Amino acid sequence: MTLLCFASKKYGEKVVLVDDEESYSYSRLFTESQKLALCLRKEVQIGSNSKVAFLSKNHASLVKSIFATSRLGAELFFVNTQLSKNQFQQLIEFHKLDVIIYDDEFTTLIEQSNFQGVKIKTYHEHLPAINNFLQVIDPEFYRIPRTSSSKLTLFTSGTTGVPKKAIHKPTLFNYLNPFISFIDRLKVLNYHTAYIATPIYHGYGMAILLLFIPLGKKIIIRRKFDAAESCNLIREHRVEVITVVPTILKRLIETNKNDLKSLRCIASGGAKLNQKLINDTIGTLGKVLYNLYGTTEAGLNFIATPEDLIYSTSTIGKPIDGMKLKVLDLNMEEVEVGKVGQICIRNTWSMRNSEYRWIETGDLGYHDQNGYYFLGGRIDDMIISGGVNVYPSFVEQILTQHPSIEDAAVIGIDDDEFGQRLNAFLVIAKSASTVTKQEIQEWLRTKVSKFELPKEIEIVDELPYSALGKLDRKQLRHMSTQK
Known part of the structure; x- marks a missing residue:
């Protein structure tokens, strides 16, 4: 909320958010997020000890809810919408959630669980929902005490078992190094319009949202990814920056390359880029592709620029400033240049629930004599x-x-x-x-x-x-x- 408050004062009526339904100015997004916080505090009693989960696609109600509940000091849980019934039940039982804010399409999943807390839909015509809460009370009569207790809890993808949580403390000063590195290496200050094509519930989508807002950018989001619609969006809004995973990028290029000509920065993360996709992207759109490497636990740690990918299509680039890393063998000894070991990371923006200062990523990798890093897959693989x-x-x-x-x-x-x-x-x-x-x-x-x-x-x-x-x-x- 501090970021949004700052941006509201600086950018005012400039458009910040465009979803499937409407557009929001910085002032409107801040005002409605503030009012929503007051309503949720009064109507649902969300406070600094509350555990609030989000089971939602990308839209304005989700964005406002994130800012509002964070302002109240709650612990925010971002749930993968692809979880199975059993995985969701395990999450409910283990974390003892107080509130779930969810899209209507996930009603059955929640009702089939044993969740006993407060359920709030993101949108509904007449039932209590985020879009209706602003009409419940006049929030001018209520004040919210300041708090710094809010935490963001992200989950690993869970494709191989029960998702593991990683708690992050959203303190601005902890994130200055990745923030500055992202701006500098991706030249973000040169661009005006961004499209977040990745889920906000994932750490990657969340990070991009919080990075773009204080920079005064226009952010486009959609509930679901459709390649043809996304190509139209990029052309219509003259999108310059887009966040993707490799499968999204592949579908965009296969659908309509000509609609992508406005793109100046394609930030790919979350999964491995293959050589063909890199060469196809650079050959079609020029030097616009960036490969970002991070983990749910350790956050963003490597950025490969277009020049780095021309050096080698296999590289994840070089470490960002402010982090320490080691590549260790099975005996936890550092390996020499060119040898494969586990990538271990230490930084100020990693998860706050780890017992150890060094985070073992579970990713195998190595570095060459020029300081470039490469992944060798997961240890389990x-x-x-x-x-x-x-x-x-x-x-x-x-x-x-x-x-x-x-x-x-x-x-x-x-x-x-x-x-x-x-x-x-x-x-x-x-x-x-x-x-x-x-x-x-x-x-x-x-x-x-x-x-x-x-x-x-x-x-x-x-x-x-x-x-x-x-x-x-x-x-x-x-x-x-x-x-």
């Missing part, structure tokens, strides 16, 4: 084949260099002789439908070691990705066992 460590992510990068392969995913499977071998799932380009598995095997044989050569290759129509663009390896393993 690494397999040991014939006593040799094999990184599926590396083999995936090689496979996507084949001119007939559009996308690739590699998992480990049990093998009697080697302990584990690789199983590759490939999406073949429509123009190359005649390519055979044997041809791909022979091509790959000259580029990887025998332990990295897949035992099996499967041709599929598409790979399973989450709404956040993360490859669902659990689903791939299920597909492998169903053969």
Whole structure:
């Protein structure tokens, strides 16, 4: 709310937010968020000890609710809208939530749980809802005591099990380094209109929202992503900055490249960019693609500029200022240049609920002699084949260099002789439908070691990705066992 208050005074009637229904000026967004805070305090008794969850798509009611409940000092829980019934039930039981602010489409999910707290819809014609709360009372008679107790709780994607939480304290001073690095490396001050195509409930979408508001930018959001509609939005509003995950970027380029000509900064995060997509984007739109690496626990930590991606399409770039990092082997010893280890991070903007100052990201990676960092996949994805460590992510990068392969995913499977071998799932380009598995095997044989050569290759129509663009390896393993 402090950021929004500052922006309201500075930018006034300038448009800040455009959703599916209407536009908001900075002044209106601040005034309505303040009034909503007062109404929620009086009608629902939300305060500094309250736990408030959001189960919502991207729209103005969500944005106002975030500012209002944060102003009241509540702990804010951002729930992935893709959670299963069982995952949502576990979240309810473990965190003892007081209030859920939710879209109507998630009513069944909530009603099937044992949640006993206050339920508030984001929109409704006549029932109590965020869009109706402003009409309940005249908030001029109430004042809210100042508080700094608010916390933002984000969750990991949960594709491999129960989502884990990461608590962040939204203190402006803690976030100066990523804030400044983002502005500087992405040249954000040069642009005026941004489109957040990623979910706000994800740490990435939330961070971009809070970064753009104090800079006086116009922010466009939509409840759901539709490639054709998004292309029209970009053309209509002459969008210069867009936040994407790789699957969103791929769909935009496939739908209408000409509508994307206004883009000057494509900020991709949340999942791995493959070489073909990077080359296609740069070849079509120029040097506009940025690769952002962060984690739910540790926040934003690496930025690869277009020049960095030209240096290497595999790099996540260089660390941002103000962070410390180590690449450690299994014995927790730092590895030398070029050797793979776990990336461990320490910074002021990481989660506040960790017992340790160093955060083990669970991501494998290495750095080269020029200070560029590269990912080697997740620790859980690494397999040991014939006593040799094999990184599926590396083999995936090689496979996507084949001119007939559009996308690739590699998992480990049990093998009697080697302990584990690789199983590759490939999406073949429509123009190359005649390519055979044997041809791909022979091509790959000259580029990887025998332990990295897949035992099996499967041709599929598409790979399973989450709404956040993360490859669902659990689903791939299920597909492998169903053969």
